[in-house]
Amino acid sequence: MMKMTRRAALVGASVLATASMTTLTTTAFAADPIKVWTHGGKADGERGQLKTMIEAWNAANPAMPAVLEEQPEGAYNDQVQAAAASGSLPDLLDFDGPNYANYAWSGFIQPLDGLVSKEALADMIPSLIAQGTYAPDGKIYGLGMGDSGLALWSRKSLLEKAGVRIPKGVDDAWTMAEFEDALAKLQKVEGITHALDVKLNYGQGEWYTYGFSPIVQSFGGDLIDRTTWKAEGAINGKAAVEAMTHFQSWITAGYVVPKADGDDSFYGKKTSAISFVGHWMWGAHSKALGDDLILVPMPNWGGKHVTGNGGWCWGISKTSTQAENAGKLLNFLLSTKNVATLMNSAGGVPGVKSAAAEVALYKEGGPLNLYLAQLNAGMGYPRPAHPAYPTITASFAKAVADIVDGKPVQDSLNVAAKAIDQNISDNKGYPPFGKM
Amino acid sequence: MNNNRTAWTMLLPAIGMVTLFIVVPFLMSVYFSFTDQRLLVNPNVPTEFIGGRNYLRLFEDGAFQNAFFRTATFAILVVPLQSAMGLAAAMLINSKLPMRNAFRTIYFLPTVISMVVVAVIWSSLYQTEGFFNSAVGALSFGTVPPIDWLNNEYLAMPSLVLLSCWQGFPFQMIIYLAGLQGINKETYEAAQCEGATRWQEFVHVTMPGLRNTHILVGMTTTIFAMKLFTQVQLLTQGGPRDVTDTMVRLIYMTGFKRGEVGKGAAASVIFFILVLVISYIQRKLVKEDRAIS
Numbered sequence: 001m002m003k004m005t006r007r008a009a010l011v012g013a014s015v016l017a018t019a020s021m022t023t024l025t026t027t028a029f030a031a032d033p034i035k036v037w038t039h040g041g042k043a044d045g046e047r048g049q050l051k052t053m054i055e056a057w058n059a060a061n062p063a064m065p066a067v068l069e070e071q072p073e074g075a076y077n078d079q080v081q082a083a084a085a086s087g088s089l090p091d092l093l094d095f096d097g098p099n100y101a102n103y104a105w106s107g108f109i110q111p112l113d114g115l116v117s118k119e120a121l122a123d124m125i126p127s128l129i130a131q132g133t134y135a136p137d138g139k140i141y142g143l144g145m146g147d148s149g150l151a152l153w154s155r156k157s158l159l160e161k162a163g164v165r166i167p168k169g170v171d172d173a174w175t176m177a178e179f180e181d182a183l184a185k186l187q188k189v190e191g192i193t194h195a196l197d198v199k200l201n202y203g204q205g206e207w208y209t210y211g212f213s214p215i216v217q218s219f220g221g222d223l224i225d226r227t228t229w230k231a232e233g234a235i236n237g238k239a240a241v242e243a244m245t246h247f248q249s250w251i252t253a254g255y256v257v258p259k260a261d262g263d264d265s266f267y268g269k270k271t272s273a274i275s276f277v278g279h280w281m282w283g284a285h286s287k288a289l290g291d292d293l294i295l296v297p298m299p300n301w302g303g304k305h306v307t308g309n310g311g312w313c314w315g316i317s318k319t320s321t322q323a324e325n326a327g328k329l330l331n332f333l334l335s336t337k338n339v340a341t342l343m344n345s346a347g348g349v350p351g352v353k354s355a356a357a358e359v360a361l362y363k364e365g366g367p368l369n370l371y372l373a374q375l376n377a378g379m380g381y382p383r384p385a386h387p388a389y390p391t392i393t394a395s396f397a398k399a400v401a402d403i404v405d406g407k408p409v410q411d412s413l414n415v416a417a418k419a420i421d422q423n424i425s426d427n428k429g430y431p432p433f434g435k436m
Numbered sequence: 437m438n439n440n441r442t443a444w445t446m447l448l449p450a451i452g453m454v455t456l457f458i459v460v461p462f463l464m465s466v467y468f469s470f471t472d473q474r475l476l477v478n479p480n481v482p483t484e485f486i487g488g489r490n491y492l493r494l495f496e497d498g499a500f501q502n503a504f505f506r507t508a509t510f511a512i513l514v515v516p517l518q519s520a521m522g523l524a525a526a527m528l529i530n531s532k533l534p535m536r537n538a539f540r541t542i543y544f545l546p547t548v549i550s551m552v553v554v555a556v557i558w559s560s561l562y563q564t565e566g567f568f569n570s571a572v573g574a575l576s577f578g579t580v581p582p583i584d585w586l587n588n589e590y591l592a593m594p595s596l597v598l599l600s601c602w603q604g605f606p607f608q609m610i611i612y613l614a615g616l617q618g619i620n621k622e623t624y625e626a627a628q629c630e631g632a633t634r635w636q637e638f639v640h641v642t643m644p645g646l647r648n649t650h651i652l653v654g655m656t657t658t659i660f661a662m663k664l665f666t667q668v669q670l671l672t673q674g675g676p677r678d679v680t681d682t683m684v685r686l687i688y689m690t691g692f693k694r695g696e697v698g699k700g701a702a703a704s705v706i707f708f709i710l711v712l713v714i715s716y717i718q719r720k721l722v723k724e725d726r727a728i729s
Contacts, residue, residue, distance in 0.1 A: 081476050204673045260564045260584045353539050394693045405587075405676035415497065422493075423694065426472055427481050 007085060034066040034326050035090035039076040039312065046346040053338050064094075064325040084108040090315035091326040097131055097310035098393070101385035101431060105430060106133045107317040111139035115327030120334045123352040125372070126307040128378025134385055135226065136432045143330065146338050146348030147380070149279035149371025151209065151294040151307065155268065155289060156275050161298075166294065170373050173297040173305065176207045183255045186273035187310055196250060197257040197265050197272040200404060202397065206398035209383065210308045211276065214248065217381050219243040219302030223392050224384050224420060229434045231420035235396065236413035243302055244400075244409045247368040253405055266371035278308070285432060286367070295370045309380035311348060350376060387430045390421040438469065462708070470619035475695035483698075485549075490702035500703060502678050503686040504710065509593060510600075511661035512684065518601040519653050522608025523646075529609070530616045547606040555670040560597045562586050562671075586672050592680050596667050608653050615649030616642070651722050655715055662711050682709045 038050060047070070054068045062372055069090065071079045077099060083089045089108060103109045112132070113121075121129070121140070125147060132142040159166050162185040169174050174182065186195040199207060221240030224231045234240065250256050257265045258270050266275035267288035274296070275281070283381065285293050298307040314333065316326045334351070340358035343350040349361050349371045361368040374380070384392060395416035401410040424430060458619040472486050494500045529540050546554065562585040569582040585595045619642065627637050643650075665684040668674060672691075674681035687707065690701025 085477070102476070106480065140680075204675070258564065258584045259587055260562060261564075262563060329711055331490075391694050394689070401673065401675050402677060418497070419694075423696070427474075428694075431480065 006323065016278065026137075034064060034069045034092060034322060034329055035067050035079075037072045037090040037093040038068065038070055039094060039096075041292040049342050051346055053333060053341075057332055059327075064322070064328070066329055070193060071078070071280050072121040076343065080108070083182060084317075085092070087319055089348050090318055091320040091322060092314060092316055092329055094312050094314050095142065096312055097142075097144075098383040098385055100132070100313065101134060101389055102387045103139045103315070104385075105136075105387040105433075107318055110318045110320075110323065111137070111141060111143050112143060112316060112327065114329040115182075115309070115316060115323055115330070115396045116334070116408060117331050118141065120331050120352075123334070123354050125349070125353055125380075126353055126378055127375040127382065128351050129312070130380055131382035132313055132362075133308045133387070137265075140193070142313035142315045142427075143334060144351050145333060146311060146343050146346060147309050147348045147375060148307070148311045148353045149307075149368065149374070149413055150214065150277075151298045151370060151374065153275040153281065153285055154273060154294050154296050155275065155292045156190070156294045157292050158186060158189060159294070162189050162273075167297050169370070170297050170305070170377050176299065176301045179299045179301070180250075181245070181251060182274070183253075187253075187255055189273065192273050193271040194257040194261070194265065195255045195273045196276065197274065198276045199263075200259040201261070201263050203259075204397045204398070204401040206393060209393040210278070210310070213246075213383065213396060214298065214306045214308045215301050216240045216243045216249060217306045218300065218304050220304060222384075223396055224386060224388075229424065231417040232393070233417075235399075235420065236417040239302070240413055241409050244403050244413065246301070248402075248403050248409055251405070255403075262310050276357060279348060279368060282361070282368060288361040294368075295323070295368065297370055298374060305377075305379055307379045307381075309349075310374060310382050329427045334381060383425070386433060388420060388427070389425050392420050395419040442658060446682045461494075461699075465704050467701075469705050470699050471698050473698040473701070475692065475697050486698070490699045491706070494703055495708065499678070499681070499686060500683075500706075503681045503683045506593070506678070506680060507662055507664060507682045509665050510597060511658055513662045514600055514604075515654060515657045516595065517610050518605050519650075520635060521589055521601055521605040522653065523612045525609040526612035526616055527642075530613055534612070541610060544606040546603045549603070549711040550644055551603060551666040552670065553682070554599065554603045555667050558602075559586070559671055562595060587676050589676050589679055590596055592672055592676060596664075596671065596680060598665055599671075600661075604657075608657060611656075612646065615646045618649075619645035651718075654722075655718050658714060658718065662707075662714070683710075695700060 022071065023251050036054065040047075051068060054066050058065045064275070078097075080089070080093065080103070084103075084106065088354070095103060095111075120143075125425040126145060127147050129140065131144070131147075132140045134141045134406065137166065156166070159182075162170065162182070164185055165174075165178065179265075183195040186192055198211065202208075216222065216235075218241070219239040221237050221243060222234045225234040261271075263270075263271040264284075267281075267285050275285070298305070314330055316323050320326055336352060336354040336358065339350050339352045339355040343359045343362070347361065349368070350356050350362055353376075356369075356372055357363045360366055362372050371412050383389065386392065399412040399416040402415075403409055425435070438541050469490055470485055470487060471483050471487075474481075477483065492649070500696070525543050529536050529543060533539065563569070564582045564584065568585060572580050572583065582590065583589050623641050623645065624637065627641050632640065663684055664682045666690065667682050668682055668685050672680045674685055684707070687700050687703045690703060691697050
C-alpha cells in the first residue's frame, strides 16, 4: 500500500485481548479460533472498523470464532517470514500487493479459488483479480477489500485560465502530446513555478515504481516480460526508453517540482499546477482547494491506457487447519457492507463492485468515482507478482532516480535490467517461473 | 598469578560481548560472503557455496568503486574540517570565559541529538525556501536564484559534509579539550617570557602539545567518516547520480533492500579490510609520542 503513515501498533495487544475475551464468551466447545493477522499503521478509523467486523463475525458465527491480531507495519513482512519458517502462520493474513508472489512461491499461502465463493469473486473489481492472480498456476492468492487510485489532480480555474481542455472521463483522457502541451501552457501561468508535481519528495522508493511504471507500460514496455520473466528487453526496451525519455524531458524543461520544494507545492504554496499522485492525497487536496480541485484521468501516454493500482490484500496460509472457515470469514470481509464501511473510513477504492454505490466518494458522481471508472475499464496494471519483486522495484526506482538526475535513459535502464536478470538467474530462475 | 586471574575475570564480560556481537558476526559475514545466502531463506532455492562470485560481482559494475571513492571524498573533506572545528571550539571553551560550563554544554548538544533528527532539521534548512537559500539570496541581493543544495551534483557532498561536521564536531572538541588541559602550563609561561605572540604560542606550543590527540582524533574521525550512512539515506539516497553513495549504504541496499545477504557480506568484508588498511597506514605515517617508554 502506498500509505505514508506509519504508526506503532500500540493497540495491537488490546485488540487481541478484547478479541480473545469475545472468543471466550461466545465459544463453548468450538475448535481453535480462526487466527487473523493484519498490519498496523492504519488510520484509527480503519483499524476500529476491522475490529468491529471481526466482533460482528464472532457474534454471528459462534461455532467458528476469529481472533484478530495486529502486527507492527514496519517489520510486518519479517514477521510473516519468521512465522512461516516456524510453521506458525495465522489462518488468514494480509500482505502488501506484490509481496504475495514471494509468499505463494515459497508455499506460505494457498489458492483462494474454492475457498472464497464464486459470487464474491465475481463481485471483485478486475484490477484486484489481476493483482491477486499468480502467473505460474493462474490461481488467485490474494484479495483486497480496497484498491488504490492513480490519476492527475489539478485546479479547474488554472486549466481554464491556461486554455487546457478538461477531459470528461476515461475515454477522452489526454494524450502525451496534449499532456505536454498542457504543461507548457500551465508553466506560463502567473504564480506557477513548476507545472507538474510528481512527488519527487517521496524519495527513491516504492512510489517511483508505483507511480512511473504505468508510463512505461503505456508505451508497451514493462518492468519485466510477464511470460519469459526476463527484464532485458522489457525494462530497457525501446518502449521503456521512449517513455522515460519523455519523463526526463519534463525535468529538463523545468516543469517538475524539485525534491527540495517539499510536499505542498500543489495544495499549500500553490506553485504547481498538476499533481501526479494517488488517492491518498484526497484529504489534503480537498481540504486546501475545495471545489476548485479536479481529478483528471490518467493520460493515455503511449497508446495503451493504463494506471497504477494495488494495495494490501488477504490470503490464507497453507498450514491453516481450517482454511474453509477462513475462506468464509474472507467472504464476510469482502461483503458489500463491510467493504463499503471500511472504504468510507479509509478512503481507498472499494474493492467490490456492489459497494461502490454506498461509498460517498466513489459512487456515481462522487469526486473520486474516476478512479473506479479507470479500474473498471481494465486500466489497472498490477505490479509484477514475481518472487524477485523486491529487486525489480529497487532497480527500477534507482533507474528513475538516475533519470531524474539527468543520467542517460538507456544506461539507467540497462543497469536495472542487468540487476534484475542477475537476481533471477542467481535464484535459478525462481522455478517454476521462466519455464512456462 | 593471582593478579593475573583477577585481570582475566574482569576482562571476561567485555571479551564475551565483543566476541558475541563483533567477532562472531564478522566471521559469519566472511562465511556468508562465499555463499548465495538470502535475507529470506527459501525452501525452493537452498543456500549454496558459490566461491568468489560475490566478490567478482561487486567490482563488475563500478558501484562499489564509486561508493569507495565517494566515501573517501567525504572522509577527506570531513576529517580536517571537523577536527579544526573541534579544536577551535575546544580552545574557546578552554579559556577562562565566564559561564564556560554553559558553553561546553551548548556546544556538546549537536552530538547528543540523534543524527536522524539533525538530518531532518537540516533538510529544511536546505529546502528551496530554507535558511541557506535565504542567506544566499540576502547576501547576493537576490541575484542568485534558489539552489537545490542536495540535488546538485557538485553541492550535494559538501552540503552533507557541513551537516556532518556540525553534528559531529563536539566529540572532537571534548577530546581536544582534554588534550589542551594536558599541556603543561609552564611551557606557555616560558613562551610568554620569550615574548611569543598568540599565534606563535599556538604553532609552537599548542600544536606540538596536541600531537597524540591529533593522531587519536584523526583516526577516530576517519573511521566515523567511513561509516557514513544515516544522513545520506535520509537526505539524498545516494543521489544525485550516485555522488553521495557510500559503502555502508551500498551494503545496506544489497543486503536488506535486495535481500542479497551474501553479496552484502562480501562488500562488508572488503569494507572492513579497507578501513583496517587505512587505519594501519595512518598509524605508520604518524608515530605516537610515548610519555612512558
